[in-house]
Amino acid sequence: MMRLTRLNFVSSAAPIGGWRMGMLVIGLIALAWAGLRWTSQQEATAAAEAQLISAQPRSVAAPVRSAVQQRELEAQAKVVGDAVRQLNLPIGDLIKALQPPKDIRVALLALDVSGKASGGEGIGAKPDGILKITAEARTAQEMTTYVAFLDDQALFRSMYLIKHEINATSPEKPYRFLLEAQWRE
C-alpha cells in the first residue's frame, strides 16, 4: 500500500502499523527466543561449571609436624636412602673392573665403598659413589701402570692417586698406595 502525503508540524515517530508492526512482532519474537536460549545456555553453563568444580582434585593439607619430628623423619629418610644405595651397589662389576691384568702385578689390600658422591641420594637415583682402594705394587712403575689401567675403565669417572709410600716393614719394600675413584653405572 502506497504511503500518502502527510505534512505534520508536530514531529512524531512514524505510526506503528503495516510492515512496521510486522517487523516489531518479528523482532519481539526473535528477542523472546533469544532470551529463552540465553537463559537455557546460562543454566547449562552454570551446571557445567559446578560439575567442573566438583571434578577438580582437592588439595590435601600437609600434616603439621614439630621440628623434632621433622628432623627424625629426615634422618630416617637418610638411613633408608643409604640402605637403598648399598643394595644398589654393583659390587660385582666394581671388583671385576679392579682386577689387574696378569702383566700388572698389584695386590689389592682394601676396598672401601662407603663413600658417596653428591647427587646420588634417594630412591631411584642412579647409583654412584667414591671408591677407596688400598693396594701394593713392587715397583713404582707397576703402581702407575695400575692407576693408568683403572683410569681407562669405563666404570670409573675419575681416578686419583691420593697417597703412596714405601712399606719399610716388608722385606721387599713394596709401594703401598691409596686410590680414590669416582664410579658410575
Added chain:
Amino acid sequence: MSLIDRLTAKTLCIGVTPAQLTCVIRNGHSFVTESAFKIDITNENNDWRLVLAALQRYLEQPERPGAGLPISIILSSQWCRMMIVPWSDAMLKDDSMARFLQSQYMALYGDGTRDWAIATDDAGYGQPRLACGMERDLLQGLQQLASDNKHACQSIESVVSVAWRAIADVSGSEHAAFAVAEPRWLTICKLEKGRITAVHSQACDSAWPVELVRAWQRWTLRLPELAAITQVALLNLTGEAMKDDLPAPFKSVLLPSHELQSAYDFVTCDRGR
C-alpha cells in the same frame, strides 16, 4: 491507520478556518455520534489571533466534549503556504534543512516568511519534497493552547494533505490530480503514486467554480504535462452546494456524510489517517 490508532482512545479533531472552528471526536477509524459541532467566528480580516482566542474560549469550558483527549488540528490553507522544494543534501541534517527551507520560502514568498515554521513530507532521498509553511506564532499558539488545556497535540496539518487522504479513503489513491475548494481559497495538486508532486494555491474571492477552471487552465500553461490528466478529483469544502457539475477534467468526490453535517466535518475527522 496504524494498529496503535485502532487500539488507543479517542481523538479530538479540530478544523480551524478563519470563520469557523469545527470539532469532531474520532474513535479509531470512525467518529463519535453527535460529537461534531461548529463555532462561528466573525473574522473579516482572516486574523488567526481571533481564531486562537475562540479556540481558547472553547478549550477552557469545563464540561466540553473531548476534554483531555489528544487533539489533531487541521488548518485552513489560507494560513499555510505550500511549495515543492527540490532535493538538497542540506536536508540530511535538521539544522541545515531548516536553513535551506527558509531560503526556499524567502525566495518564493519574500522576507516575510523568514521566521516561519516549515514542515515537509517524508519523500525519499533525492526526491523533491512537499513543504508547508505557516507563521511560527500561529503554530506555537496552537501548541500552547493544547498544552495549557491538558491536550496532547498529535498533529497540526494543512487541510490539503488531510483532504487528499480523505479522497483516497473514499475513492482510492489512483488519482493523477485533485483540487480542494475551501471558502475563499483554491488548491490544486498533481499526484504521482499517491504523493503530491506539484501544487498550485490561490485566493478566490469570486465564484470559486469559475475561478477553479481558470486556475487549472493557467496552471496547465505553466506545466504542459498537466494536459494529459483527464480527471481531477474535486473536494468541495466550501459548504456551498454546487448547482452544476464542473467541466472536465474536474469530477466531484462525494464523501459519505454518515451523520456528519458537511464534507468539512468528514475531512476534519481525518478518517484516512
